[in-house]
Amino acid sequence: xxxxELVVTTSPHVRAEDTVSKIMWSVxxxxxxxxxxxxxxxxxxxxxxxxxxVVGAVISEYVFQKVRDKKxxxxxxxxxxxxxxxxxxxxxxxxxxxxxxxxxxxxxxxKQVFGGIGHNPFNPAxxxxxxxxxxxxxxxxxxxxDGVSGPTPLALMKxxxxxxxTWRLFVGQIGGSLGETSALALLLGFAFLLYKxxxxxxxxxxxxxxxxxxxxxxxxxxTFHIFAGGLMIGALYMATDMVSSPTTKNGRxxxxxxxxxxxxxxxxxxxxxxxxxxxxxxxxxxxxLINRYTKPRSLGEVK
Amino acid sequence: MAVKFKELFSVFxxxxxxxxxxxxxxxxxxxxxxxxxxxxxxxAMGLATxxxxxxxxxxxxTIKNFIPANVRIxxxxxxxxTFVTFTxxxxxxxFPTIAASLSIFIPLIVVNCLILGRQEAFASKNPVHxxxxxxxxxxxxxxxxxxxxxxxxxxxxxxxxxxLQILGEWYxxxxxxxxxxxxxxxxxxxxxxxxxxxxxxE
Numbered sequence: 410x411x412x413x414e415l416v417v418t419t420s421p422h423v424r425a426e427d428t429v430s431k432i433m434w435s436v437x438x439x440x441x442x443x444x445x446x447x448x449x450x451x452x453x454x455x456x457x458x459x460x461x462x463v464v465g466a467v468i469s470e471y472v473f474q475k476v477r478d479k480k481x482x483x484x485x486x487x488x489x490x491x492x493x494x495x496x497x498x499x500x501x502x503x504x505x506x507x508x509x510x511x512x513x514x515x516x517x518x519x520k521q522v523f524g525g526i527g528h529n530p531f532n533p534a535x536x537x538x539x540x541x542x543x544x545x546x547x548x549x550x551x552x553x554x555d556g557v558s559g560p561t562p563l564a565l566m567k568x569x570x571x572x573x574x575t576w577r578l579f580v581g582q583i584g585g586s587l588g589e590t591s592a593l594a595l596l597l598g599f600a601f602l603l604y605k606x607x608x609x610x611x612x613x614x615x616x617x618x619x620x621x622x623x624x625x626x627x628x629x630x631x632t633f634h635i636f637a638g639g640l641m642i643g644a645l646y647m648a649t650d651m652v653s654s655p656t657t658k659n660g661r662x663x664x665x666x667x668x669x670x671x672x673x674x675x676x677x678x679x680x681x682x683x684x685x686x687x688x689x690x691x692x693x694x695x696x697x698l699i700n701r702y703t704k705p706r707s708l709g710e711v712k
Numbered sequence: 713m714a715v716k717f718k719e720l721f722s723v724f725x726x727x728x729x730x731x732x733x734x735x736x737x738x739x740x741x742x743x744x745x746x747x748x749x750x751x752x753x754x755x756a757m758g759l760a761t762x763x764x765x766x767x768x769x770x771x772x773x774t775i776k777n778f779i780p781a782n783v784r785i786x787x788x789x790x791x792x793x794t795f796v797t798f799t800x801x802x803x804x805x806x807f808p809t810i811a812a813s814l815s816i817f818i819p820l821i822v823v824n825c826l827i828l829g830r831q832e833a834f835a836s837k838n839p840v841h842x843x844x845x846x847x848x849x850x851x852x853x854x855x856x857x858x859x860x861x862x863x864x865x866x867x868x869x870x871x872x873x874x875x876l877q878i879l880g881e882w883y884x885x886x887x888x889x890x891x892x893x894x895x896x897x898x899x900x901x902x903x904x905x906x907x908x909x910x911x912x913x914e
Contacts, residue, residue: 504884507884522901522904543887543888544886544887544889545884548884
């Protein structure tokens with residue numbers, strides 16, 4: 410979205426070659442390293458969860474649009490992206506039917522009830538995850554793999570104050586959701602999107618640096634906090650969702666910094682070990698307001 | 713007489729579907745969202761509200777000419793509160809378990825804007841027989857939506873309906889359906905389907 414052609418400015422406008430489906434399929438490609446990392450760490454389990462998410466999202470989009478007599482848009486890749494992102498935020502031991510339900514909720518309640526792609530106020534994948542967190546709290550916090558249970562680094566931090574080695578955090582050799590473990594793989598995919606110019610760097614930069622600075626001020630280990638939990642996947646892929654993030658440059662900074670601040674508040678003083686999910690959803694709700702107050706003045710406009 | 717009866721019937725029918733207090737007027741949201749976590753609670757809340765609504769509409773439409781316009785709202789509230797107190801004691805005496813699960817929401821019927829709204833909008837301007845038709849229609853409209861909401865939430869949240877276990881051991885209940893979030897989601901989808909049906913009919 411930081412493509413110069415897509416930034417909201419005054420006319421004249423330049424017509425870009427990018428289409429929704431081109432961008433969405435690029436996001437799918439960008440997510441592949443994270444999927445491979447998940448497969449490497451969690452074996453076949455990861456493949457079946459990702460497949461369940463994608464199949465659930467695509468089927469429910471197709472069925473909903475068929476029922477409502479709308480144009481079928483499953484080929485534009487947006488449902489695939491939602492399904493993949495949702496799957497990457499789920500714990501590896503989750504039953505497949507839960508993944509499927511989450512994908513259906515993400516598409517139907519997160520996107521289609523608002524009018525489909527381009528109209529959803531919230532990130533659909535996060536809506537799906539939020540629903541699952543509230544509906545199946547036990548399943549969603551079970552991090553055991555092959556019967557060996559391992560708490561996530563953030564949970565360890567919260568309960569025992571134990572930090573995890575930064576290198577292991579970065580590479581992803583830790584307990585946690587499928588896609589949030591390997592920061593390295595997520596950054597690889599993000600670099601690809603940046604190269605293509607499909608993604609905005611202000612939101613992730615604002616969000617991650619806010620978390621870094623705030624945790625440093627409050628005497629926590631800042632490198633631990635930016636690589637642990639879902640911050641990387643949230644900041645790089647979910648907060649930057651084109652539909653549910655602000656359209657102005659200043660608005661993006663506000664969005665990123667606000668989301669980062671909420672993450673730190675929840676992590677340090679909240680009941681949950683992780684706050685990325687709620688921080689992004691809360692900031693999503695504020696997007697119309699942010700857009701209104703950061704609207705650039707048009708040329709010659711007198712205040 | 714025949715024409716009049718038709719008119720009464722249309723007033724009665726209004727509340728059940730066309731001007732349904734929850735689906736269309738969207739009033740009385742507090743009990744609607746808070747107590748419908750099971751079919752039994754939804755039905756009990758609906759019936760309790762129905763009793764208060766019908767009795768107070770009868771009384772208010774009877775004495776409407778004696779209430780000075782300046783103090784009509786306090787007078788309405790006083791009459792409503794009287795019937796709510798009846799209901800509260802009645803439920804506590806005969807259905808203690810329901811009283812326990814509805815707890816504060818029975819006394820709170822006093823401030824249910826459905827009831828005050830109907831007094832202000834209907835009973836204070838119409839004769840008694842019409843007010844009864846309106847109150848009964850609105851009550852049925854309120855009760856069926858609350859009961860349906862309760863059935864759906866109980867089914868997904870506990871796998872049962874009216875306390876009867878329908879889904880077996882294999883079913884992993886969705887906790888969210890028993891929480892306020894589930895009420896918002898279910899009601900939102902119900903209003904959506906309701907509007908869709910109305911559009912189809914037209």
